[in-house]
Amino acid sequence: MRHIGCCTWIFDNEPIEETALLVKNIGLNGVELHGDIHSIDPVQAGRVFADQGLQIFSITPGDADISHPDATIRQEAIDYYKKLIDWVLKINQQPCSPLISCHGLVQRIRPISTQKEENMLLVESTKQICTMAQQAGIDVVFEVLNRYESYQICTLKEGLNLIEHVKAPNLKILADAYHMNIEEADPATSLREVGQHLGLYHAADSNRGAIGEGHTDFKSQIMALNDIHYQGPIIFEIAAPGPDPFNTNKGEGFKRILEQQLKKSVHAIRALNS
Template sequence: MNKLGVHALVWVGGWSHAEAIRAIEQTAALGYDLIEIPALDPTTIDTAFTRKLVEANKLGITVSLGLDGGADISSEDPEKVKKGEALLNDALKVTRDVGGTHMCGILYSGFQKYAVPATPRGLENSVDVLRRICERAAESGITIGLEVVNRYESNVLNTAAQAVDFCQRIGAPNVKVHLDTYHMNIEENDIEEAIITAGKYLGYFHIGESNRGYLGAGNIDFDKIFRGLARLDYQGPITFESFSSTVVNPQLSGILAIWRNLWEDSRDLAGHARDFIRANLKAAREAQKRHG
C-alpha cells in the first residue's frame, strides 16, 4: 500500500516552530501518511523539534531539495562540486535526524536553467558525489531519490530513461528514480510508458497538476498516470505537490515562478488531492486486476 504525502509548501512558506506545527498537524488531521519538507537551507530546520512533532502526530517524513548554481555537483569547477557535496551531506544529516526515510529532489545538478548541455566530466562528478552520498545514506536506511525535472530546471535528468541510466551508473541499491507528473507532462513522449520505463528503480512519486493547482483542473492525463502505477504495482510513497502565491517560500517560489494565486484554501486543496489520489489509485488497481 502506498503511503500518501503532501508537500509542506501547501501549508507554509518556511519552517519556524509555528509553521512546522501548522503543517504537520494539518497533514495528520487530513489522514496523510507523511509530510515532505524542503531543505534548500538545512540550517533552518530544527531537527529535534520536527522529529518530536512528527512522531507525536504519527507521521512519516521525507526531505527534498535542489542544489544552487554555486553548489552544482555536475559542474567542472571543483569548488562548486565540493560545496554541493557539503550541502548534500548537511541535508542528509537533517533527513536522518528528523527520522526521514527519503531525501529527494534535484540532488545531481543545480536547480536552475542552463544555457549549455551537461558535460561528460560534469556528469561523472555528479555520479561520483552521489555514490558517496548514497553510501552515507544507506547507513541510516535512507533512500536517495533523483527527481526528473523539465529542461528549464536542470540539464541532466529530464526523462525517466535518463534517470534509470544515471541510477545504474551510480550503482547503489538505495538510489531511486523520483518521477513527478508536472515534469513528465512536459518532457515525456508517453507518461504511462515512462513509469514502466522507470520500473524497479521508481522509488518516489510526485503528483501535481499542469498548472500546479487542483488535481484534475489542468491538462495532465491522470488515467494514464495511475494506470502506469498500477501496471508497475508501484508500492512507494506518492506525495501531492502544489504551489500558489498564497503561500510564499523566499527561495522556492522564485525558482519555480509561482506568480499566480491558484488556490487560497490549503485544507480544501489537500483534502481534494487526498481523495483524488485514493480514488484514482483504487480504480486503476481494480482495472488492472480485471484486465491484466
C-alpha cells in the first residue's frame, strides 16, 4: 500500500509542531513541506517530523519566476532554488532527501515577451535547477498546473515534452488530480502515457475538496498508478471551501474543516489504494 501525505501549506502558517501532531493523529505517513526557507528551520523541521514517525516526502517551493524574460528576476528565482537545495540538505533525512517540486510563477498566466522565448527560458532554468539538485543528490519533479495558474506546462503531454528538452536524469513529472480535472480529457490515460516519468502524485477532488466531495474518478486514476507501477506517495493538497484559491486560510474554523477533509480523504484513498 502506498504512503499517503499532505501539503503543509494548506494549514497556513501553523507551527510545524502542531502540523506534525495533526498529521500523525489523522493517520498520514508524512508531508510535503512548504519550502519557506526564511521562516522554517530545516534542522528543526526534520527533527519534528521524524519524532512523530513521519517522512518529509517532498518540498513545495515558494513562488519564483524561473522563465521571466528579465535576467535579474530570473536569476533571483534560480538563486532561490539554490538556497532551497541547501535548505533541504539540512533536513538531513535518511535514507534519502525529499524531492523538490518545481514550477513557474503561480498566477502568471500569460507571457511578458513571447511564449516561444519564455518556454526556452523555462527549459534553461529547469536544467540549471536539476543540475544543482543532482550535484546534491536530490531529485526534482516539475508540477503540471492548470491554465488558470500558469501559462506553461499545463498538460502531462507538455510535461513530457519539457523532460525531453531538459534531458536531466533526476527530473520527473508531478501530476495533480485537481489540475488534471481541468486540463486532461482522460486523466487515467494521461497518467499511463507518463509512465515511468511520474515522480509524484497530488490528490484533491474536482472542487479541490476532500476525496469524494467532487466528481473526479479516483478509482481509474489509482488503477493507472498501479499499471505504471508508481511506488511514490499520494499527497493531499486540498482546501476548505471559500474564496481565494491561493489562500487556504478561509477564516474561523477552517483548520477543523481541513482535518475532517483529510480524514475523509484518507479513508477514501485507502479503500482504493490496496
